[in-house]
Amino acid sequence: MVGWHGAPVEELRELEGHATDEELTEQLLAPLWSKSRWWRICFAVSGAGTLLYLVAFTYTVVSGIGVWGNNIPVAWAYGITNFVWWIGIGHAGTFISAFLLLLQQRWRSSVNRVAEAMTIFAVIQAGLFPVLHLGRPWFAYWLIPYPATMAVWPQFRSALPWDFAAISTYFTISLLFWYVGLIPDLATVRDRAPGRVRRVVYGIFALGWRGAGAHWQRYRLVYGILAGLATPLVVSVHSIVSTDFAITQLPGWHSTIFPPYFVAGALYSGFAMVIMLVLPLRAVFRLSNVITTRHLDSLGKMVLAMGWMVIYTYAIETFFAWYSGDPFEVAQYLRARPFGSYALVFWGMVFCNCVVPQALWSRRVRTSPVLLFVVAFLVQVGMWAERFVIIVASLYRDFLPSSWNLYAPTWVDWGLLLGSIGFFSFLFFLFLRYIPFVPIDEVKHLRAELEPRRSG
Amino acid sequence: MVGRRDFLKMVGAGVALAGVTGCVTEPRRSILPYTMRPPEVTPGNPLYYATTMPLDGYGIGLLVASREGRPTKVEGNPDHPASLGAAGVYEQASILQLYDPNRARQLTYQGGVRSVRDFVRAFGPQSTSAFGTPGNGEGLHLLLEPTSSPLTASLIARVREAYPAAGFTFYSPLSSSSELDAARNVFGRPLQPVYDLRAADIIVALDADLLDEGPFSLRYAREFADRRRLEEPSAGMNRLYVAEAGFTSTGVLADHRLRVRSTEVAEVAAALLELVRGGSVGATEGAAPMGGAVVGEGRGAQWRGNEWVRAAARDLAAHAGRSLIMAGARQPPRVHELAIALNAILGNIGRTIRYIDPVLVDVGLPTHSPVPLVEALRAGAVRTLVIVGGNPVYDMPADFEFGELLRRVPERVYCGLYRNETAALCDWVVPALHYLESWGDVRAWDGTASLIQPLIYPLYGGITIDDLLKVFLLEAATDAHQLLWESWRERTGGGDDFDEFWKDALRRGVIPGTTSPEVAVTGEGAVVRVQSMGGAGGEPRAGSVGVDRVPESGDQQGGGGESAKLPRGGLVLSFRRDPKVYDGRFANNGWLQELPDPVTKQCWGNAALLSPRTAARLGVEDGDLVELRYRGGKLRLPALHLPGHADDEVTVSLGYGRGGAEEVARGVGANAYLLRRADAPWFGGGLEVARVGEARGEERVVRTQERWTQEGRPIALVATLAGYRANPDFTHEHRGSQPSLFERWNYSGEQWGMTIDLSVCTGCSACVVACQAENNIPVVGREGVARGREMHWLRIDRYVTGDVEEPRIVMQPMLCQHCEKAPCEYVCPVNATVHSSDGLNEMIYNRCVGTRFCSNNCPYKVRRFNWFDYAVLRSPEEDLQLNPDVTVRARGVMEKCTYCVQRIRRAGIRARVEGRELGGDEVVTACQQACPTRAIVFGSLGDPESEVSRSRRQPRLYSVLHELGTEPRTMYLAKIVNEAPATAV
């Protein structure tokens, strides 16, 4: 069996549950035709969230950042916290698709498209915050080097143009990767969809895919190349995001461990998010034959592994703070964070990110959808708290005690956080409704490989 | 100015801006040239006029910048004795008061608009008034602010002639007669001391805020600092002893500060006199209890007060003739008498002190007490009360119930700047002119007369006190300038060269030869007098100075009076002039309301200040809402722990809780006048404090600096003079070059730098207001400050050091450090903040997109962000104050100190147009210019002989957070404290 590392065959036997490829196809396409009540409800709820987002967004742009709780010294708060959180979530998708593809972890097949979609939608959320949090968002384009009448250019020693490059690249590549992966399935939908209109629409996006041998050959090559490009990209993006903090002098930010630290954290929250998305789908659309306990198990293990990386970074940065003997570092890590005004958030972070995931040592937890979901959710909360601690806790206690001040979020801050979650799910539900969220061709391929070969 | 409504305004203003993009072309503006341009005016260049600001009757000479006819900034007049080129917060902020949209605009009678002619008809020639012609003024009473104006004085005299029976009262809630009464008691006539701090090596301030309070404080601060600025370790330094309850700017610079209840200052003074007279000082080192001279009965010989008194006494004795003892205006005459005696004994009179005749009209006479007026009112003897200036309904002692009495007066006239509490109770309300709109004259504390000349045509109309008096003189109003000119013409006996003389006086802002001559008093006489003072009435008993007994605090008249007869340990309530709103007259001034209190850093309100220990005893947390119960009065306000405040005493600022028609002032803070009593204007016992709960919302204390300590970080360095001499290099870790990966950028030509001497910074905040005025810095209001969004480019960090019980305070002005390796610059994505070739950290507002990354990476947190469109908070009138050389920042951009780059560029252009290089000391920043103690030095480091270059050679030089390698251009000189050699007895 070609390139079958990772999963012992018997664990994926469920894939054979269906008699024919046609039935399997039908099963995976069903969500596109069916009018599920569940979907309607979720869509309505997320729609409401999106509305909240629009309101908070518009209010901010019209009135100014002043409607947030930010101040001096805490000039960055929820806005950037949300940004880092979302971009982090956006990492698992490409990681699963690309990195695991390179490692030929074939169990990824059933979940990678959901993960990729998640990536794209998360990056959209992430991309909006840096623009919104500008004092004058309408001048955001000044970060692009174009020949302006004022003859002034962007300043590339700053981490923000790096961010700009990284995020736009990451979004483009993820989109391409996702779309390339979609083409064969779009062709399938084109050929199966009831009603001419849909067939035409899907047909156009399928670009006239014929599944010819030549297609498949180039296709797999390019898919591999994209994976090869996307993998270092994933690592670079959050490393660059971390430099928004690491290149400064601020105790709590000024740290060389940040890039790996952020990447680990990103994947951590990313995998947790995948779990949170996959489990409901699995339940609602009865996909236990496609998204097997084996998948849950693997995802659980990934979360656990990433969790330990995060724990390590927490430990090491605290240690270095102490070991450096630098009074400002010591004050930040050993006083301001654990015992300062935001100690509650800090300890919440420690609990969610370090304690909770230990439950995943048990296979029962890893394979029990409910428990797994709870863990994933808490990890998500913990990771948001982590970013909040890094950003706000470092800023509110900086060098000169005279400038120390507290930060308190306003309703707009909350509105943007919840709203962005709403907008994210809004896009995600659209995706569920109109795009096959399990790569049909890959599943069929996998299944064919599992089946005893029919003799000619 | 910045209430809830304004928040909505800010939010709303955004709508206009939303979607604004770079390439929108704005409509054509128009140009309105003069039809006839005044010869002196060069549009585009500022003009400076000399004028004088009267405050409680005394003049402070000013130079006011005028841009195309609108005054934009107030600066000190170097030629004026009370200013010497410096300007305090009140003087500088008064320009905002000029443009205050809340000023009274219309002359009204019972609410209906009237013309000046109507007013004249009512009181002038055809007056129908009760006292009117040909009456003798029976029932007419004028309540004025104290004045020293020769012109006004002459008019008053003529009014008295016209209406012999008319009553006069001069009232200002902050002025005190103690000093003059004491002088009268001692010398037999009211005399006014003028100190020469340059000649004093040892200064003892008994509850006297000489550096920040009083009509001569700017001069005293300058003189004091001149004896304190160490050029090198070996240089000499004066020594300051301060005994006070609250923490004043003077206390900040004290070398030995004794925190003692206001009621006990008299004892301290007495003990001091006792030791000095005992002559035993110096001789009997450590020979413990000198007679019975143990201050603070019940505290025992261990009490720190003894030590302080001995040290001070020893120093005074050692510096006879070169020392100075000052008593504060808050203290009763008794204390001033003791001070006079001390100075007399030490032979300071004639050396560090000279006495002159009082400057104010009627000063020392009963007309300076409100009591006669109040009695007349009670007796219903007043039919027409004319109140000019001030705000008696608000600021008279509560037990007068002045408001009630005023209501009973048939005919009530008020002439003032605002429709305040008093105006609300008067039928006639006549808008007064701001001093920047009027002609007049006024005398400084030392008698020097100077002219008040208008900078702008009256904005809202109105009249001056002189015009008003002329109405009562039944004379047709003449041109104000004419009136003044004539009065001085006859005073100086005219002469052909009078026009020259006049022009010169206007130009220099000082009238030569008007300084009061010294009045010779014999020191000995004084001492004798002190001893032989009869015990009659409230007069202190002779023995009270003697060694045999220390006066009970209960004996004190004026200060405590009956009320002070209380068991020790009882709480004392103490009132103070507010360092920001004065007596309440500046309460509508946004700049001052938002100016942090020098010591507590509180903005937009007042609080009950008390020592942490007392607070603990009363179970009052910092920030709790408390109720003060004092002699039948009640007042709710937040409590604020003030380290270094005397125990068992609560200090409250006057001037808040205004209820007039002034929008900014209304509802800010609590009105402490409601607790003030006529017999104890400054402090008295019998206070009870009850905790109400945690202060919330509008009652919360809003502060710009929550922290008191430096958290053990080397930020504001302090050393004793002895320590400094022993180890001059003690700041070496905090200066010098840092290892760096980058080779140094090579700078040539002018290289701007600033040095701030912490030794002489009192924290008076004149620089903060100067910066605000010069750089168009917006006021963000209580809400804004509460959220941590104050916009001051220059703030003064206040840290307590040393023992928690007896802390020292060090003030550190903090502004953009203009780092050569600026952390803010390399994180800006759009090149909005970069370095100039002359070493400035430039901030280009129109390029800023507002990422706020620079602020995050600024270790000094001196950058400020426009969270909203703050420009909309300025009324059109206030826009007239804006400095046309400085961009008004838009919403969403970062801003910060620029070293007044507009001044640098203007000077540079002037120099190059004249074809010369720019001098190293040629540019003066706004903060530097205003500083009374010259703590701030600015100039070019490129010029080795510039003042700033010289300051850089001092051993105590250092830069804040030097270890970060930011290489700041703003550096500091460590604070040196001149402790007495062996204080430990």
Next chain:
Amino acid sequence: MRGRARFVEPGIMAEFGAEGELEHAVVRLRERGYTRLEIYAPYPVEGATTLLYQTRPRLNWVVFCAATAGALLALAVQWFTNAFDYPLNVGGRPLFSLPAWIPVTFELAVLAGGLAAFIGLLVSIGLPRLWHPVFEVPGFERASVDRFWVGIDRRDPRFDPERSRQELTELRPLRIEVVEVGR
């Protein structure tokens, strides 16, 4: 193989129900000497594909060059804007701050590479092409679901409608269809 000729234009096609049969069919047709064959499958079928396409396309080189170009462009822009056109003293940092320019350089390399790969894919397989003769073949729509088709190019030297149909029939396909040259 140049231009259009690169892609097989089947003259006749046969449908099979299983991957194995398809592979078997390809083998047999090759034995008969057909050179221009094409298969159509719902998922990549290693066997048959490897039989038909041995040569690996040079797409990876295209991507590599594009990435390099992207990197160089990024470096050039950053040098020009920050060190050459308007050299500003930014925090005392050197004008030529190479380390600070690495991130953007890398990102642009990846971006260029990715775009090149995508465009390269489309070009190399002649997409988008909404219409294609095979789409006219009845039942071909199941090629994307569960059927496996083999097609013989009408330009194939051995192609002859009758004979080819005969030979296909011997492979016992589910059906055989002649592709009209759609007009």
Next chain:
Amino acid sequence: MPALFPRWSDTLLRVGIVGVLAAVLLAVGFAMAWVRTPQITGQFSPLEQPVEFDHRHHVADDGIDCRYCHDLVERSPYAGVPPTERCMNCHNQIWPDSPLLAPVWASYFKNEPIVWRRVHQLPEFVYFDHSIHVNKGVGCESCHGRVDRMARVYQVASLQMGWCLDCHRRPERVLRPVEEITTMGWVPSRPQEELGRELMERYGVRRVTDCTACHR
């Protein structure tokens, strides 16, 4: 069964895709060009003014020096629009009753300013100082063009930052002797660059590109 798409749809889609991409690029290019056109910069459009003042006549025919009216130019940031009385110096004698002068008389007697419309308009955040420029050899003409040929004055230079920087980076290309400041149509006796470098030397002209030179 017939194919989903007709044959022509191929071409349509490809043309469509290329078209969209091209359109986007063109739009960006167009925008960049547009902001440099007189529509945005306001160049070359004479403004209606309250007084029909003809610079051609006053400068070319009468040969009045620029500084007679714009007298502040050497000592103030502003060149200065003359006060009405300045007009009267001559016009109370010359053409006193010309209808063209009616608004000027009105201003003079009513003591109300003539409301001119600004021709050269910089944003509020730009601080331009005439005095330093004219004293260092930047001629009026260099920025304002041949005013002596303008019936109604219009803006010649784009006044965009890039335009300012050109001179600030290479002053030698415009400098002229200060005696020639107000000369219209002045031609350098020697190669401009050479002369310019010499004048830079003589007047101590520096290449000022500090941001705060103009933005404060």
